Amino acid sequence: MQKLTIALPSGRLKEECLSLINQGNLAELTNSRKLLNFYDEYRLIEVKPIDVPVYVENGVADCGFVGKDILLESNHEVYELLDCQIGKCHLALAQAERGDIESIATKYVNIAKDYCLGNNLHIDIIKLNGSVELAPAVGLANTILDIVSTGNTLRANNLEEIERIMDISVRLIVNKASFQIKREEIDDLVKLIEYKEKGYA
Numbered sequence: 001m002q003k004l005t006i007a008l009p010s011g012r013l014k015e016e017c018l019s020l021i022n023q024g025n026l027a028e029l030t031n032s033r034k035l036l037n038f039y040d041e042y043r044l045i046e047v048k049p050i051d052v053p054v055y056v057e058n059g060v061a062d063c064g065f066v067g068k069d070i071l072l073e074s075n076h077e078v079y080e081l082l083d084c085q086i087g088k089c090h091l092a093l094a095q096a097e098r099g100d101i102e103s104i105a106t107k108y109v110n111i112a113k114d115y116c117l118g119n120n121l122h123i124d125i126i127k128l129n130g131s132v133e134l135a136p137a138v139g140l141a142n143t144i145l146d147i148v149s150t151g152n153t154l155r156a157n158n159l160e161e162i163e164r165i166m167d168i169s170v171r172l173i174v175n176k177a178s179f180q181i182k183r184e185e186i187d188d189l190v191k192l193i194e195y196k197e198k199g200y201a
């Protein structure tokens with residue numbers, strides 16, 4: 001058997017992703033700050049969520065866990081193998097006062113461009129790297145496009161969802177060459193994740 005290198009997203013999705021591949025030996029990793037870890041079956045690397053497809057596309061990692069939002073925004077050459085059924089949330093447009101969309105502030109510039117193309121909107125799209133919900137209150141844009149999970153951030157900033165754009169969840173992505181060379185190991189990983197998804201272990 002060849003060892004798989006798996007890219008894990010740091011931050012809020014890390015624990016859930018770990019639980020999908022944990023065979024009773026990875027628990028200590030949840031709160032660890034060590035970014036490269038070796039186990040019997042896997043070599044785990046922890047990277048920024050947005051960088052997971054970069055590591056997988058380049059073959060540094062054979063596979064990785066990444067949100068569908070990042071895949072849609074960045075368009076990397078990787079196989080998307082499985083919907084892991086975790087990290088469920090959605091992308092939405094929101095405004096302080098329902099009205100015409102005059103400008104959009106977002107981390108997801110490409111998704112916003114596609115939305116505008118599809119809706120024949122010729123407006124400014126402003127790229128931010130976080131705290132997007134602040135934009136309407138300070139007059140940067142009258143609309144935001146962002147992830148909504150619990151809806152708490154929208155509510156805390158007096159924003160109202162005006163359109164749900166798409167559902168998002170974590171996907172297992174695989175390097176194209178690894179998919180050929182390490183097929184057996186990847187099939188085993190997919191089976192393990194599906195088994196965990198069903199709550200068997």
Ligand code: PRP
Nearest residue numbers: 130131132146147148149150151152153
């Ligand atoms: C994400 C997202 C929203 C928030 C949504 O931000 O961009 O701001 O979570 O979650 P909620 O509906 O449960 O409130 P994140 O916490 O990743 O920080 P960021 O603003 O720096 O992107």
